[in-house]
Amino acid sequence: MRYPEALQKLIEMFTKLPGVGPKTAERYAFFLLDQPESTSQEFAVRLKELKAKTLICQICGNISEKSPCPICLDQNRDPKTLCLIADSRELAAIEATRQYNGRYFVLGGLIDTVEGIGPEKLKIRELLKKLDQEKIEEIILAFDPTIEGEATSLYLAKILRERHVRLTRLARGLPAGANLEYADETTISNALKYRNEC
Amino acid sequence: MRYPEALQKLIEMFTKLPGVGPKTAERYAFFLLDQPESTSQEFAVRLKELKAKTLICQICGNISEKSPCPICLDQNRDPKTLCLIADSRELAAIEATRQYNGRYFVLGGLIDTVEGIGPEKLKIRELLKKLDQEKIEEIILAFDPTIEGEATSLYLAKILRERHVRLTRLARGLPAGANLEYADETTISNALKYRNEC
Numbered sequence: 001m002r003y004p005e006a007l008q009k010l011i012e013m014f015t016k017l018p019g020v021g022p023k024t025a026e027r028y029a030f031f032l033l034d035q036p037e038s039t040s041q042e043f044a045v046r047l048k049e050l051k052a053k054t055l056i057c058q059i060c061g062n063i064s065e066k067s068p069c070p071i072c073l074d075q076n077r078d079p080k081t082l083c084l085i086a087d088s089r090e091l092a093a094i095e096a097t098r099q100y101n102g103r104y105f106v107l108g109g110l111i112d113t114v115e116g117i118g119p120e121k122l123k124i125r126e127l128l129k130k131l132d133q134e135k136i137e138e139i140i141l142a143f144d145p146t147i148e149g150e151a152t153s154l155y156l157a158k159i160l161r162e163r164h165v166r167l168t169r170l171a172r173g174l175p176a177g178a179n180l181e182y183a184d185e186t187t188i189s190n191a192l193k194y195r196n197e198c
Numbered sequence: 199m200r201y202p203e204a205l206q207k208l209i210e211m212f213t214k215l216p217g218v219g220p221k222t223a224e225r226y227a228f229f230l231l232d233q234p235e236s237t238s239q240e241f242a243v244r245l246k247e248l249k250a251k252t253l254i255c256q257i258c259g260n261i262s263e264k265s266p267c268p269i270c271l272d273q274n275r276d277p278k279t280l281c282l283i284a285d286s287r288e289l290a291a292i293e294a295t296r297q298y299n300g301r302y303f304v305l306g307g308l309i310d311t312v313e314g315i316g317p318e319k320l321k322i323r324e325l326l327k328k329l330d331q332e333k334i335e336e337i338i339l340a341f342d343p344t345i346e347g348e349a350t351s352l353y354l355a356k357i358l359r360e361r362h363v364r365l366t367r368l369a370r371g372l373p374a375g376a377n378l379e380y381a382d383e384t385t386i387s388n389a390l391k392y393r394n395e396c
Contacts, residue, residue, distance in 0.1 A: 007248065019222075026287060045242070050227070092201060
């Protein structure tokens with residue numbers, strides 16, 4: 001064994017994290033070794049609490065301390081508008097804009113044929129049940145503008161077609177601060193196609 | 199707060215690691231959230247044990263489970279040859295070659311004037327004491343071929359000059375598998391300067 005067992009085992013834990021190879025894992029572990037013991041102890045506490053103190057909101061599927069989550073409980077939010085997102089990180093990104101006042105529904109992923117994630121692995125049945133029970137007027141598809149996001153949008157558009165619900169998606173166009181000259185062709189094509197009145 | 203407290207606090211712990219920004223920290227935390235609880239619990243145990251189950255060898259300064267470490271206790275290793283390294287990771291890299299059969303001494307860093315690390319922050323006093331007490335015939339300076347490594351080598355060469363000890367350093371030249379056409383000028387200059395008889 002290259003290092004003492006306790007160090008080696010921690011390095012192995014770090015290599016389980018996404019994108020962390022053995023050299024990066026070593027770097028993390030040696031950094032903690034150089035820190036006061038309180039740092040690794042606090043880190044341990046945070047890891048222990050991660051699952052114990054978080055849960056999934058039974059209404060929207062967001063990660064939260066309580067179920068229903070504060071967003072689902074908020075009476076000031078419009079229950080007729082539902083924003084579909086792939087996971088909680090995207091929900092947090094939309095919340096950070098403070099521009100959206102409806103509710104959310106976390107699908108739990110995107111259709112990805114390469115990775116073998118079909119519609120049956122997403123919470124589509126739960127979504128349809130929700131649509132049966134609640135009076136939802138607009139569904140915003142807030143997925144990444146990627147192949148997986150488009151595939152999920154197309155699938156949902158198909159199965160939601162017969163329902164009386166307005167189906168929208170996040171706008172395509174130039175991102176803030178972009179250089180037209182460096183933007184890719186699809187982005188510029190979309191910016192042209194979806195151009196707005198000034 | 200963007201996420202539930204327990205999640206947010208773990209993300210903050212991850213951002214303390216070297217080179218980890220908020221997005222990478224989020225990625226790590228959400229990865230653990232998707233794993234069974236046993237993963238984050240085991241991670242917590244490993245962190246708790248890191249400092250409790252490792253210590254610094256009082257003889258060579260290497261990280262170890264016991265002091266003296268197995269290398270210092272090994273009677274088959276030549277006590278007259280001492281390899282100076284900056285830290286335990288480099289010691290592990292040299293050990294992995296299985297080509298070195300002497301002892302080690304961990305300096306605890308390299309002289310780095312930019313970062314304000316002077317010779318007084320390295321274990322040079324301990325090294326001199328060791329040289330007074332033991333019969334060491336050769337000291338190998340096994341530092342990175344960087345400005346900091348060179349500065350440390352020059353400093354040590356100066357203070358060790360009057361002692362009757364052979365002072366060597368790791369060879370400079372082309373790394374295994376290199377392309378001459380892509381090698382930098384310093385590397386090629388060194389390869390020429392230190393050329394060997396075939």
